[in-house]
Amino acid sequence: MSQHAVNQSPSLQVLVVGNGGREHAFAWKLRQSPLVAQVYVAPGNGGTDRDAGLVNLPHLAATDVVGLRQWAQANGIGLTVVGPEAPLAAGLVDEFRAHGLPVFGPTQAAAQLESSKAFSKAFMQRHGIPTAAYDTFTDAALAHAYIDRMGAPIVVKADGLAAGKGVVVAMTLAEAHEAVDFMLPKDESGNHFGVQHNAGGARVVIEEFLQGEEASFIVVCDGHTVLPLATSQDHKRLLDGDQGPNTGGMGAYSPAPVVTPAVHDKAMREIILPTIAGMAADGIPYTGFLYAGLMITPSGAVKTLEFNCRMGDPETQPILMRLQSDLAAVLLAAARQSLAGTELLWDERCALGVVLAAAGYPLQPRKGDAITALPTDSAEGVVFHAGTQATPAGLVTSGGRVMCATALGDGLEEARARAYALAEGVAFAGAQFRRDIGHRALGH
Numbered sequence: 001m002s003q004h005a006v007n008q009s010p011s012l013q014v015l016v017v018g019n020g021g022r023e024h025a026f027a028w029k030l031r032q033s034p035l036v037a038q039v040y041v042a043p044g045n046g047g048t049d050r051d052a053g054l055v056n057l058p059h060l061a062a063t064d065v066v067g068l069r070q071w072a073q074a075n076g077i078g079l080t081v082v083g084p085e086a087p088l089a090a091g092l093v094d095e096f097r098a099h100g101l102p103v104f105g106p107t108q109a110a111a112q113l114e115s116s117k118a119f120s121k122a123f124m125q126r127h128g129i130p131t132a133a134y135d136t137f138t139d140a141a142l143a144h145a146y147i148d149r150m151g152a153p154i155v156v157k158a159d160g161l162a163a164g165k166g167v168v169v170a171m172t173l174a175e176a177h178e179a180v181d182f183m184l185p186k187d188e189s190g191n192h193f194g195v196q197h198n199a200g201g202a203r204v205v206i207e208e209f210l211q212g213e214e215a216s217f218i219v220v221c222d223g224h225t226v227l228p229l230a231t232s233q234d235h236k237r238l239l240d241g242d243q244g245p246n247t248g249g250m251g252a253y254s255p256a257p258v259v260t261p262a263v264h265d266k267a268m269r270e271i272i273l274p275t276i277a278g279m280a281a282d283g284i285p286y287t288g289f290l291y292a293g294l295m296i297t298p299s300g301a302v303k304t305l306e307f308n309c310r311m312g313d314p315e316t317q318p319i320l321m322r323l324q325s326d327l328a329a330v331l332l333a334a335a336r337q338s339l340a341g342t343e344l345l346w347d348e349r350c351a352l353g354v355v356l357a358a359a360g361y362p363l364q365p366r367k368g369d370a371i372t373a374l375p376t377d378s379a380e381g382v383v384f385h386a387g388t389q390a391t392p393a394g395l396v397t398s399g400g401r402v403m404c405a406t407a408l409g410d411g412l413e414e415a416r417a418r419a420y421a422l423a424e425g426v427a428f429a430g431a432q433f434r435r436d437i438g439h440r441a442l443g444h
Contacts, residue, residue: 011037012328013076017062017092018083019045021355021386021404022313026081026327027054028382029320033328040077042068046371046395047385047403065092072101079104079332082288088309089115093288104331106288106309110279113290113307117159117205120307127278129271131304132295134207140184146206147176157306158183159203167246167306169209180204212297213440214305215256216315217267219292220330221276223285225339227330228268230322230346231259232315233440238362240436247362248401251437253352253412254318258296258440266302267294275307287334291315317384317406318351318415352415353406354423354437358387358397359430365400366430375425381407381418383426397428412438 012035016027024047031039031053041048044056060067063086072080080096082088082105091108105111112119117136124131132155137143147154147170156179158166166183170176183204216234220227233256238244259267271292279286291308311319320327324345333339358365365387371394375383384406387399405422409415416438423433 010034012078013037014039014328015068015072015077015080016041016083017068017080017087019043019062020084020313021384021401022311022316023083024048024384024386025317025320026083027051028384029323029327030081033326035326035328045385046388046390046398049390050395062087063090065090065095068092069095069099069101072096073099078102079328079335081105081331083310085111085114085308085310102332102335104288104335106286107284109284110286110288111309114309117157117306118203121205121207123278124304127274129274129278129304130302132207132210134205136203136205138184138203140180143180143184143204143206144177147173147180150208152176153209155207155209156180156183157205157207159205169246210295210297210303210305212295213258215259215294215296216252216312217259217272217292217294218311218315218319219272219290220334220339221286221288221290222334222337222339223280223287224276226272226276227339227342227344228264229344230254230319231256231264232312232319233258234312234315235434235437240434245362247357249312249314250355250357250434251353252312252314252318253350253415253438253441254315254322255350256441262300263296263302267292270302271304287337313386314353314355314404317353317404321351321382321406321408322347322349347408349408349410350412350415351406351408352412352419352438353404354419354433355401356403356405356423356426356431356433357401358399359432361400361432367398369397369429371395371397371426371428373425373427375422381405381422383422402428402431412441416442
């Protein structure tokens with residue numbers, strides 16, 4: 001609990017920016033705070049619309065930076081929490097701060113850690129933060145030559161924002177060459193990845209393939225103080241057994257056994273703290289959630305796969321199910337650069353979330369399917385909405401990842417059983433979900 005909580009009147013108006021599962025989880029958790037009078041979600045989704053304790057602002061897009069700021073000013077918003085990457089990259093935090101509005105998230109310059117893979121890799125190299133060897137290309141011929149020289153497996157990443165889909169782990173040379181042709185298209189119509197390229201045009205980062213186990217390491221920062229969140233691990237591949245294409249994430253659980261106390265200490269000492277110090281030294285103090293995607297090698301070394309300037313989705317859902325502290329008090333303290341002295345309290349139980357995706361996800365997700373059944377939420381289990389929309393005819397699917405069925409349990413096995421029971425209670429045509437979320441921790 002934050003030391004600042006007692007000083008706040010229970011009339012805080014909170015704005016959550018975004019429309020995904022992460023933002024539904026934020027809004028759900030923030031409205032539990034004794035400080036909070038009302039939580040607004042811009043634009044929100046079908047799940048936040050259904051919750052009587054939340055108010056959607058469907059007329060405000062997450063990237064309408066000026067419109068959101070004007071609305072926040074007009075409506076006495078005392079804390080704004082930014083969920084997705086696009087508004088951060090668009091400078092929402094800068095706009096709010098320029099008008100004296102309390103906002104939690106990184107500035108546009110700091111968000112380059114995510115919005116530009118090239119910026120991020122150069123930053124890590126400059127500050128001695130362990131990561132994979134790499135090179136950056138705008139010229140497809142040079143990229144193809146580099147791949148031939150380095151061999152496979154190899155990783156190809158689009159430089160711009162790609163909503164978690166601009167990464168190809170190529171196990172063969174042919175896959176790597178195909179990825180380059182997708183990401184460095186000869187014309188706009190050739191770009192199948194939906195990648196939003198940065199100024200200066202299309203660019204790819206090609207890096208060495210790291211062997212090991214991935215984990216998500218997420219912290220809250222206020223520019224100098226760092227609070228680690230509970231550990232988590234997500235499942236990026238579409239199909240059971242970690243097969244199929246990469247997605248934005250098909251499920252997650254917390255805690256992650258692979259993040260041992262030794263790995264945790266190493267991640268803080270070698271990656272997180274040098275990153276916060278490095279950003280400050282570069283004149284870009286980092287505030288907000290910082291997500292380091294870690295690769296833990298068989299020898300116990302920890303390397304940085306990438307940074308995200310936000311909480312992960314679907315990691316947010318199980319992490320917030322376990323958080324017992326007042327999220328509003330913590331984020332308000334962080335927005336005021338006064339996190340020092342704040343401690344986070346966690347439920348000892350495990351939490352696990354299963355993503356239900358639309359037919360055709362991830363390449364061509366189908367939208368508009370009627371959601372005909374939903375289980376009832378409880379203290380132990382919540383179905384967080386992502387790609388859903390309220391229509392006059394009822395709730396329909398509106399995105400690739402539709403929901404995340406999330407549950408607590410006395411062990412991971414119990415959390416998993418409860419989460420899958422919730423998932424089975426959801427019905428819409430073409431629903432697909434993995435049956436093995438948590439298999440790395442459970443061994444099956």
